[in-house]
Amino acid sequence: MISRAFRGAAPATVVGLGGLLFWELSLLIINPEGFVLPAPSGIIAAFFDNFEEIWVASRNTGFIVITGLVGGVALGVLWALLVSRFRLANETLTPLAISLNAIPIIALAPIFNAWYGLLSPVSNQAIVVILVFFPVFINTTKGLTDVGATEIELMRSYAASSWQVARTVRIPNAMPFFFTALKIASSLAVIGAIVAEYFGGRQDALGPLIVQNAGLTRYTEAWAAVLAGSVMGIVLFVASGIFERVSMPWKPDAETIGA
Amino acid sequence: MTEPDRCAVAISNVSKVFNQGKPNEVHAIEDISLSIGEGTFVSLIGPSGCGKSTLLRLIAALTHPTRGDVGVNDKSADQARLDRDYGMAFQTSGLFKWRSVAENVELPLQLMGWSKTDRKARAAEMLDLVKLDEFGDHYPHELSGGMRQRVAIARALSFRPSLLLMDEPFGALDEMTREHMQTELLDIWNKTGKTIVFVTHSIPEAVFLSQRVIVMSPRPGRIASDIRIDLGERSFETREASAFFEKVTEVREALRFEESQP
Ligand SMILES: Nc1ncnc2c1ncn2[C@@H]1O[C@H](COP(=O)(O)OP(=O)(O)OP(=O)(O)O)[C@@H](O)[C@H]1O
Ligand SMILES: [Mg+2]
Numbered sequence: 001m002i003s004r005a006f007r008g009a010a011p012a013t014v015v016g017l018g019g020l021l022f023w024e025l026s027l028l029i030i031n032p033e034g035f036v037l038p039a040p041s042g043i044i045a046a047f048f049d050n051f052e053e054i055w056v057a058s059r060n061t062g063f064i065v066i067t068g069l070v071g072g073v074a075l076g077v078l079w080a081l082l083v084s085r086f087r088l089a090n091e092t093l094t095p096l097a098i099s100l101n102a103i104p105i106i107a108l109a110p111i112f113n114a115w116y117g118l119l120s121p122v123s124n125q126a127i128v129v130i131l132v133f134f135p136v137f138i139n140t141t142k143g144l145t146d147v148g149a150t151e152i153e154l155m156r157s158y159a160a161s162s163w164q165v166a167r168t169v170r171i172p173n174a175m176p177f178f179f180t181a182l183k184i185a186s187s188l189a190v191i192g193a194i195v196a197e198y199f200g201g202r203q204d205a206l207g208p209l210i211v212q213n214a215g216l217t218r219y220t221e222a223w224a225a226v227l228a229g230s231v232m233g234i235v236l237f238v239a240s241g242i243f244e245r246v247s248m249p250w251k252p253d254a255e256t257i258g259a
Numbered sequence: 260m261t262e263p264d265r266c267a268v269a270i271s272n273v274s275k276v277f278n279q280g281k282p283n284e285v286h287a288i289e290d291i292s293l294s295i296g297e298g299t300f301v302s303l304i305g306p307s308g309c310g311k312s313t314l315l316r317l318i319a320a321l322t323h324p325t326r327g328d329v330g331v332n333d334k335s336a337d338q339a340r341l342d343r344d345y346g347m348a349f350q351t352s353g354l355f356k357w358r359s360v361a362e363n364v365e366l367p368l369q370l371m372g373w374s375k376t377d378r379k380a381r382a383a384e385m386l387d388l389v390k391l392d393e394f395g396d397h398y399p400h401e402l403s404g405g406m407r408q409r410v411a412i413a414r415a416l417s418f419r420p421s422l423l424l425m426d427e428p429f430g431a432l433d434e435m436t437r438e439h440m441q442t443e444l445l446d447i448w449n450k451t452g453k454t455i456v457f458v459t460h461s462i463p464e465a466v467f468l469s470q471r472v473i474v475m476s477p478r479p480g481r482i483a484s485d486i487r488i489d490l491g492e493r494s495f496e497t498r499e500a501s502a503f504f505e506k507v508t509e510v511r512e513a514l515r516f517e518e519s520q521p
Contacts, residue, residue: 150353153321156365157339168366172357199500250357250398 038220046224053209058228060205061193064121065232068128069189073126073182075129076136083137084144085162085169094141101134106195113200122195131192132185143174176251179244186236194229261337266333267422267454268318273327274479275313287313289479290327295471297421300448300455302465302472304510310480311458313419315424318456319347333420343371345422346415350430352407354399354414361395364414371418385413388447394497405436416451423455430460438498441467462514466506467493474513484513491501 007246020040027039038046047054082089105127112123147169155165198205206225213222245251275288287310295301295516300302303311316322317329320336331339339345346367354363364382365373373381386392389409397408408428415423429437441464448455459465469488476483488506497503 057429103513128426148351148353150349150351151355153316153319154347154349157319157322157340157345157371159343160370164370168370171354172355248357250359 027124030221036219038223042220043223043227046220047227050200050221050224054206054225056204057206057209057225058232060202061190061197061207061229062232064124064128064193064197064201065189065236066204068125068193069132069236072129072132072189073136073185076133076181076185077140077178079133079137080140080144080174081166083141085166097134097137099132101106103130105130106192109196109199114181118200119202121201124201126192127196128192132190135184135188136178136181139177140174143177144170146177147173175248176244179240179248182243183237188242190229190233190236199228265297266294266298267297267331268285268293268456269313269328269330270318273317273324273329273332275310275322276315276325277324286479288317288324289481291482291483292327293473293485295454295456298452299471300469302447302457302459302469303308303475304462304472304514305475305480305483306514307460309475309477311475312426314475314480315426315456315458316509318394319424327490339422343367343418344420345424346418346420348408348411348415348423348425348428350427352399352404352411354407354410356399356427358394358399360391360397360399360402360410363399363410364417366414367418367449381417382413382519384419386410388416388450389413391441403436405432405440408432408440409443412447416447416453417507419451419456423453425455426458427460428457429464437461437464440491444468462507462510463498463503466490466503466510467498472506472510474510483516486510486513 020251024041027037079093083093084090084153108121109127112126113120116122116126116163144166151169155169160168192208194210197205198211201207209225210222213219213225270291270293273288273291274286277283277285277287291314303314305311313322316433317324318331318336320329320331320340323337329336332344334342334344354360358366361379361382363387365378368378368381383392383396386395389412391406391409391413393407394402394410399410402410411428412425415425417443429440432440444455445468447453457465457468457470466488467490472486472488473482474484474486475481486506486509490500492503
């Protein structure tokens with residue numbers, strides 16, 4: 001299984017390294033000034049030169065990302081369960097979710113900061129929760145309700161209770177939908193956390209690190225912090241994929257496109 | 260074979276109208292009365308849209324009659340459903356892809372609160388009956404269409420209901436697999452003595468399997484003829500016997516006569 005995963009990652013690694021090489025070489029040829037877009041070698045060097053600082057910042061941002069992700073996913077799943085189970089919940093909570101999603105949440109960051117205090121992490125967590133919640137809610141609801149008529153009739157023929165139908169049919173049916181949402185949500189959480197940090201929260205985090213370095217025209221260092229954010233996103237994405245495989249052993253390999 | 264007195268299914272003056280009073284009103288079934296003796300194998304045949312599936316779903320209490328009564332095992336159809344008196348199989352196997360073959364067969368037992376060991380034992384027994392004992396740990400996507408239907412039948416029989424309701428279970432199979440499955444179903448019927456109500460589009464299939472073939476008229480569905488089939492023990496030769504062809508012709512003519520009516 002592990003070796004298969006490595007073999008599966010080989011093409012991506014080749015394409016990635018090729019891209020970096022191309023980036024590096026084209027900068028050598030066409031951009032001698034080199035400060036607008038730093039070379040990958042410079043970014044990686046800056047990453048290790050400032051490792052201590054980046055590591056602390058990543059941990060602080062990571063805390064926001066993970067807590068926000070967990071909270072948002074839990075809220076999204078709970079909301080989906082309610083909406084697919086109770087008609088009244090569907091009629092009230094679905095429009096509410098849609099309106100929440102229509103708000104440009106990032107635009108609220110300064111206001112949240114005013115509510116919770118400029119240096120408090122709570123406002124950033126709240127932003128991640130709200131960002132993550134919606135795709136999880138929409139996809140999970142689809143998975144819980146998108147069950148074939150034959151399957152439902154079969155369950156009725158067994159005189160199954162609606163709780164039994166939920167546990168044995170609806171929830172397993174929603175799993176692939178949920179994991180698709182989780183992968184989207186994990187990237188959204190990183191973006192949401194870093195952008196929210198531009199406005200407030202702890203100052204020793206990735207967002208402020210990028211803003212400060214860019215403000216001082218230390219672009220290579222800013223990029224190194226962006227790199228840390230990207231790594232975080234990739235780790236979460238891959239973790240979601242592994243979680244998916246473990247939870248859905250029945251899934252034929254051919255269907256597992258996209259990690 | 261002599262027909263026993265007890266009725267497994269008693270349908271009296273049943274009509275079914277969908278969307279009554281609306282512009283898309285459909286009279287699916289009109290005044291059908293039918294009683295099916297315990298242990299009988301009955302097929303329902305008729306043109307597409309004549310209400311065969313609807314009639315089956317009425318027996319299963321998955322839908323309710325607009326007029327008339329449906330009884331199963333001397334109770335209301337609803338009570339029979341709650342008592343799990345029947346098992347059901349459809350054209351699509353309706354297996355759950357996240358459950359292994361054995362777990363699919365165990366599903367009704369799990370819903371009934373059976374213990375894990377009892378469930379396992381029964382599932383193994385049922386898979387043995389449909390000759391899939393080696394496939395318990397496989398997932399449905401690893402099976403052929405015919406194998407999936409056999410799992411669906413094993414699942415329908417797992418809790419030993421007295422009645423088996425089947426809606427074109429072999430409809431999606433190729434001719435050879437189909438004939439093979441027919442032989443196996445008869446084998447199961449002989450071993451278990453269930454009452455079977457079997458919906459089909461195939462005249463030879465209905466004649467080969469059944470003791471009674473109910474021919475239905477085009478919508479609104481009515482019973483056009485009730486043909487008794489006495490071919491004795493079925494075997495490979497049955498399909499080539501002249502008595503078989505005579506019955507096939509009789510059913511075909513009954514169907515054609517009905518379709519030519521205004
Ligand atoms: N839930 C429903 N709502 C409205 N109309 C329905 C419904 N179910 C069936 N009908 C209608 O009732 C009629 C009979 O349908 P039914 O499915 O019983 O036919 P059938 O004999 O099984 O056909 P086929 O051989 O094609 O499966 C059809 O005209 C169909 O459109
Ligand atoms: Mg039908």
